[in-house]
Amino acid sequence: MLYGYAGQILRVDLTRGVITKEPTPERVMRNFLGARGLGAYLLWTEVPHGADPLGPQNKLFISPGPLSGTLFPGAGKMDFTTKSPLTGGYAGASMGGMLTAEIKYAGYDSIILEGISPRPVYLYIDDDTVELRDATPYWGMGSFALEKRLKDELGEEFQIATIGPAGENLVKYACINHDYGRQAGRGGVGTVMGVKKVKAIAVRGSKGIPIADMDEFTRVAKAAYRACKEADGYEAWTRYGTMMVTSWCDENGALPTRNFRSGSFEQGANIYAPVFREKIVVTDKGCFGCPTPCGKYAHSKKHNIYVEGPEYETNGMLGSDLALGDIEDIARANQLCDELGLDTISTGGCIAWAMECYEKGILNQEQTGGLDLRFGNAQAVFALIERIAHREGWLGNLLAEGVKQAAAQVGQGSEKWAIHVKGMEQSAYDTHSATSMLLAYMTADVGAHHNRAWAITYDLAVGRDKVVPEKAAKVIELQHIRPLMDTLGCCRLQWVELGMSLDFYAPAMTALTGVTYSWQDLLHISERIWNLTRMYWVREVAGFGRVWDAPPPRFVEEPAVGGVTDGKLTSPEAAQQMLDYYYQQRGWDANGIPTSETLQRLGLAELVRVMP
Amino acid sequence: MSVTLIPVGMLKEYVGGQARLELATGPTVREMLEAVGIPPTLVAGVLCNDLLVSKTYHPQDGDTVKVVAVIGGG
Numbered sequence: 001m002l003y004g005y006a007g008q009i010l011r012v013d014l015t016r017g018v019i020t021k022e023p024t025p026e027r028v029m030r031n032f033l034g035a036r037g038l039g040a041y042l043l044w045t046e047v048p049h050g051a052d053p054l055g056p057q058n059k060l061f062i063s064p065g066p067l068s069g070t071l072f073p074g075a076g077k078m079d080f081t082t083k084s085p086l087t088g089g090y091a092g093a094s095m096g097g098m099l100t101a102e103i104k105y106a107g108y109d110s111i112i113l114e115g116i117s118p119r120p121v122y123l124y125i126d127d128d129t130v131e132l133r134d135a136t137p138y139w140g141m142g143s144f145a146l147e148k149r150l151k152d153e154l155g156e157e158f159q160i161a162t163i164g165p166a167g168e169n170l171v172k173y174a175c176i177n178h179d180y181g182r183q184a185g186r187g188g189v190g191t192v193m194g195v196k197k198v199k200a201i202a203v204r205g206s207k208g209i210p211i212a213d214m215d216e217f218t219r220v221a222k223a224a225y226r227a228c229k230e231a232d233g234y235e236a237w238t239r240y241g242t243m244m245v246t247s248w249c250d251e252n253g254a255l256p257t258r259n260f261r262s263g264s265f266e267q268g269a270n271i272y273a274p275v276f277r278e279k280i281v282v283t284d285k286g287c288f289g290c291p292t293p294c295g296k297y298a299h300s301k302k303h304n305i306y307v308e309g310p311e312y313e314t315n316g317m318l319g320s321d322l323a324l325g326d327i328e329d330i331a332r333a334n335q336l337c338d339e340l341g342l343d344t345i346s347t348g349g350c351i352a353w354a355m356e357c358y359e360k361g362i363l364n365q366e367q368t369g370g371l372d373l374r375f376g377n378a379q380a381v382f383a384l385i386e387r388i389a390h391r392e393g394w395l396g397n398l399l400a401e402g403v404k405q406a407a408a409q410v411g412q413g414s415e416k417w418a419i420h421v422k423g424m425e426q427s428a429y430d431t432h433s434a435t436s437m438l439l440a441y442m443t444a445d446v447g448a449h450h451n452r453a454w455a456i457t458y459d460l461a462v463g464r465d466k467v468v469p470e471k472a473a474k475v476i477e478l479q480h481i482r483p484l485m486d487t488l489g490c491c492r493l494q495w496v497e498l499g500m501s502l503d504f505y506a507p508a509m510t511a512l513t514g515v516t517y518s519w520q521d522l523l524h525i526s527e528r529i530w531n532l533t534r535m536y537w538v539r540e541v542a543g544f545g546r547v548w549d550a551p552p553p554r555f556v557e558e559p560a561v562g563g564v565t566d567g568k569l570t571s572p573e574a575a576q577q578m579l580d581y582y583y584q585q586r587g588w589d590a591n592g593i594p595t596s597e598t599l600q601r602l603g604l605a606e607l608v609r610v611m612p
Numbered sequence: 613m614s615v616t617l618i619p620v621g622m623l624k625e626y627v628g629g630q631a632r633l634e635l636a637t638g639p640t641v642r643e644m645l646e647a648v649g650i651p652p653t654l655v656a657g658v659l660c661n662d663l664l665v666s667k668t669y670h671p672q673d674g675d676t677v678k679v680v681a682v683i684g685g686g
Contacts (some may be wrong), residue, residue, distance in 0.1 A: 231620075231621075232618060232620040232621070232678060232680075233620040233621060233678070233680045233681075235659070235662050235678075236620075236657050236659050236662070236664070236678065236680050237680075239662075239664075240657070240664065244656055244657045244664070244680070245656050245682065247656075247657075247666075248655070248656035248657070248682055251653075252653055273657075273664055274663075274664045277664075456682070457654065457681070457682045460651070460653045460654055460682070461651070461654060498621075499620075499621040499622070
């Protein structure tokens with residue numbers, strides 16, 4: 001008996017319209033746990049080497065984790081894994097909401113979408129009843145509009161995930177939307193759903209999850225729940241959510257401003273958490289099983305729109321990075337991205353790059369299609385978001401490819417201010433003067449994303465410009481802990497934000513599955529998954545190695561302007577030294593490739609020897 | 613004339629694990645933090661009676677001031 005899991009994997013062959021179910025492989029779950037780990041394993045074993053991310057050979061793996069849908073705090077997370085159309089490498093995007101629990105209750109540990117449907121469809125799942133239904137009438141609809149429509153048609157209890165027009169139009173950073181404001185945002189997972197012509201997934205489940213030791217699991221989960229509720233930071237966190245960090249970032253030169261030229265925004269006070277809360281927040285909103293809801297549902301009177309957010313990343317990338325200093329304008333940009341199905345971080349990064357090109361005279365008003373693309377012009381931002389989603393006009397189509405490709409096409413030195421790593425636009429922390437955080441971005445397994453290791457606190461605690469091995473160790477430690485949460489199918493924020501003890505996780509997994517796990521066992525599995533995703537890059541990207549971990553030039557060549565980091569930057573040598581420390585501690589060679597000894601130690605040697 | 617300062621989470625490490633400190637009124641929050649050894653740069657939020665205020669705020673007699681460590685973004 002495989003306790004803690006639903007026991008089946010659902011395989012949907014979209015090309016032939018054939019739906020099959022197969023037992024969840026116990027050995028794989030022991031070695032990779034589920035969600036992110038299962039996705040990485042399936043990507044390695046099922047998507048052949050050299051597959052076109054937008055071709056029929058690529059697959060989308062949609063997976064809850066073992067803790068998903070249980071009583072454990074924050075058990076509302078799931079993972080979408082695919083070969084990224086944005087970067088060409090590994091993509092793993094985590095999403096909150098209610099869908100993960102519903103998939104598990106319907107009886108599935110993963111849904112595999114493979115092939116390409118000849119016509120628009122949506123996947124209908126009602127426990128054992130699984131159908132591909134015609135989605136032609138829905139093609140072109142916005143994400144929220146479709147979610148509402150499907151709930152009206154199928155019933156409120158169905159949980160719905162959708163793509164917007166951006167996914168249909170194969171914008172390389174299209175996201176998947178759910179629960180009117182939760183996203184699997186990064187790496188183009190929505191693009192892959194779009195090319196497969198799957199407009200939506202609707203799930204209802206009524207089954208249970210087998211638990212090995214119900215009494216012990218309940219005891220651990222309740223204790224963890226209580227720890228969250230009684231945490232000193234509970235009131236602040238639930239009142240402001242991630243927006244609370246905006247003022248701190250601004251104060252410490254970490255708030256991306258005007259395409260990361262500065263870490264401080266002169267209009268910052270207008271977009272801080274208290275302004276947000278008082279001006280536009282309507283209510284708090286949490287995911288499945290969340291005792292500490294970070295979601296803030298907002299209404300902008302100025303634009304007459306409702307939106308969940310902005311949360312911090314969106315506030316940074318669609319706000320200060322574009323020099324928008326009105327929280328209602330940021331909320332509007334957020335709502336447009338959500339409805340159209342665009343990742344707010346990548347969208348902000350692409351528009352900021354274009355604004356800088358415009359400012360420098362590299363793009364003119366003819367190329368922008370008449371838009372006055374000055375920093376701070378909210379109307380131009382709204383218009384450009386629409387054009388990107390619909391690939392409208394030369395600039396909309398260009399930016400739909402992502403900032404790396406856009407800069408490669410435009411040239412004229414614009415690569416220098418294309419802020420990305422591995423082709424993924426950097427999320428909202430300025431890293432001119434924060435060597436741990438810079439290393440975290442350089443080495444994150446999807447590209448420049450913060451969720452793998454948020455190390456900027458450590459920079460401030462030990463000295464932000466220091467180049468020492470301890471910083472590489474901290475980044476590695478975080479890269480094992482934080483993605484582990486994505487593997488277990490639960491939210492990291494109870495630990496990160498409220499200090500819920502890490503000591504709860506291994507006992508919970510032991511009681512849930514009946515397999516004795518120590519915390520070190522879980523970290524070892526997380527390290528195994530990290531190295532497998534690294535090997536995926538090695539396998540799929542010709543010439544992959546150290547050069548792919550290079551920092552965005554802006555942080556090592558151009559000093560920051562203004563704020564507490566004025567005049568500061570990280571030297572190229574310092575960035576390379578940080579990489580040396582990192583590779584050595586990971587057991588990778590000088591080119592950043594895991595050694596055979598490392599792969600052996602992690603139990604990956606046999607798996608990676610066979611390349612599909 | 614005193615203020616209760618509550619360091620949240622990792623900030624307790626800077627005050628020897630103390631859950632709350634009683635301080636005299638007068639200084640700003642930033643000055644209080646510096647006086648007890650908590651680096652102000654690590655404080656993301658200052659909540660005076662559960663409302664967010666800036667580090668330049670002068671707490672009044674009887675106020676409870678929670679200082680929250682930097683958090684992890686989205």
